[in-house]
Amino acid sequence: MLLITCTSATRPLAFPNPKPPFPSTLPRYMRSMLRSILPYHFSPPPLSHHHLLLKPTPPLLLPSFRTFHSPKSLAKSPLVRLPQPATHFTSFRPYCRTPLGDHESDTQSRLCCGEIHVIVGPMFAGKTTTLLRRIQAERSSGRTVAIIKSDKDTRYGVDAIVTHDGTRMPCMALPALSMFRERLGAEAYDKLDVIGIDEAQFFEDLYDFCCNAADRDRKTVIVAGLDGDYLRRRFGSVLDIIPLANSVTKLSARCEVCGGLAFFTLRKTKEKQTELIGGADVYMPVCRQHYIDGQIVVEATRIVLDMEGPVAV
Numbered sequence: 500m501l502l503i504t505c506t507s508a509t510r511p512l513a514f515p516n517p518k519p520p521f522p523s524t525l526p527r528y529m530r531s532m533l534r535s536i537l538p539y540h541f542s543p544p545p546l547s548h549h550h551l552l553l554k555p556t557p558p559l560l561l562p563s564f565r566t567f568h569s570p571k572s573l574a575k576s577p578l579v580r581l582p583q584p585a586t587h588f589t590s591f592r593p594y595c596r597t598p599l600g601d602h603e604s605d606t607q608s609r610l611c612c613g614e615i616h617v618i619v620g621p622m623f624a625g626k627t628t629t630l631l632r633r634i635q636a637e638r639s640s641g642r643t644v645a646i647i648k649s650d651k652d653t654r655y656g657v658d659a660i661v662t663h664d665g666t667r668m669p670c671m672a673l674p675a676l677s678m679f680r681e682r683l684g685a686e687a688y689d690k691l692d693v694i695g696i697d698e699a700q701f702f703e704d705l706y707d708f709c710c711n712a713a714d715r716d717r718k719t720v721i722v723a724g725l726d727g728d729y730l731r732r733r734f735g736s737v738l739d740i741i742p743l744a745n746s747v748t749k750l751s752a753r754c755e756v757c758g759g760l761a762f763f764t765l766r767k768t769k770e771k772q773t774e775l776i777g778g779a780d781v782y783m784p785v786c787r788q789h790y791i792d793g794q795i796v797v798e799a800t801r802i803v804l805d806m807e808g809p810v811a812v
């Protein structure tokens with residue numbers, strides 16, 4: 500096996516002064532983080548001409564990782580809640596903490612940084628079911644939750660999200676996520692811990708909303724949506740939020756032709772627009788082979804129907 504690495508990644512960073520003075524205005528925890536990260540760059544591992552060859556690379560363990568994120572050291576702190584086992588959903592929250600800063604009194608408010616979890620897959624894969632379970636788990640652990648869905652999909656009404664097998668939960672249907680805070684009310688929004696988003700592919704402002712909700716407002720955002728459309732092209736902005744995410748879960752359904760794992764959604768009708776609301780009447784989950792076969796059948800049917808033209812009575 501040949502391991503190819505990017506040479507620029509092994510190049511040491513050049514700092515003019517081996518001990519850069521840290522501004523005293525920086526909080527203590529930031530100064531200590533900088534101090535623990537920078538030594539690595541001052542004494543980089545020697546560059547080898549053979550770095551293209553198979554050489555085990557020592558793992559890059561930044562000291563800060565050990566210092567600030569070790570579950571053991573966090574367990575000693577009364578401020579940290581360790582994860583409860585036996586939930587469907589393991590939150591990263593307990594380990595994500597700002598170390599004690601200059602003002603211990605505001606540590607509590609800084610403890611809860613936001614999170615983004617993304618659930619993708621074809622139709623019928625259980626995305627909504629998983630979203631509802633995670634939201635339910637968060638609610639059971641005492642957190643305040645709300646769910647948003649796109650108002651484009653009103654198959655089951657505007658005030659509930661409903662899975663393909665009938666489980667439902669109240670939600671707010673919106674044309675854009677930017678309207679959420681105003682619709683809910685600023686006070687209620689501020690009290691909110693967890694925001695669930697279903698049918699995320701229909702929200703154009705998904706990236707900005709998730710970024711602000713997690714980074715600025717410290718919310719946990721759980722997003723469910725289609726990663727690909729019926730032609731397996733990226734759908735909306737769902738893939739754009741992957742770099743923002745703490746976790747990504749790709750689910751699969753059962754292929755309706757062979758019963759194997761289904762990763763794609765086949766559109767059974769001849770409509771060509773990307774957005775077409777529908778359920779099992781329009782779409783079916785399929786495996787790779789039956790996606791390919793299905794596309795041929797659908798395309799052939801479309802050609803035949805187009806050739807026939809309007810039926811004369």
Ligand SMILES: Nc1ncnc2c1ncn2[C@@H]1O[C@H](COP(=O)(O)OP(=O)(O)O)[C@@H](O)[C@H]1O
Nearest residue numbers: 622623624625626627628662663664752753784
């Ligand atoms: N071909 C299929 N494969 C898997 N589940 C299916 C299929 N057809 C219907 N279902 C039902 O759909 C449920 C998943 O619904 P849902 O969570 O709404 O999926 P999604 O949000 O991914 O479309 C499954 O639990 C199952 O009962």
Ligand SMILES: Cc1cn([C@H]2C[C@H](O)[C@@H](COP(=O)(O)O)O2)c(=O)[nH]c1=O
Nearest residue numbers: 622623652728729764773774775776777
């Ligand atoms: C593949 C595909 C789907 N849609 C629509 C169809 C449904 O209304 C939703 C997906 O709902 P689900 O909760 O994931 O079952 O999206 C679309 O508009 N275009 C497509 O290509």
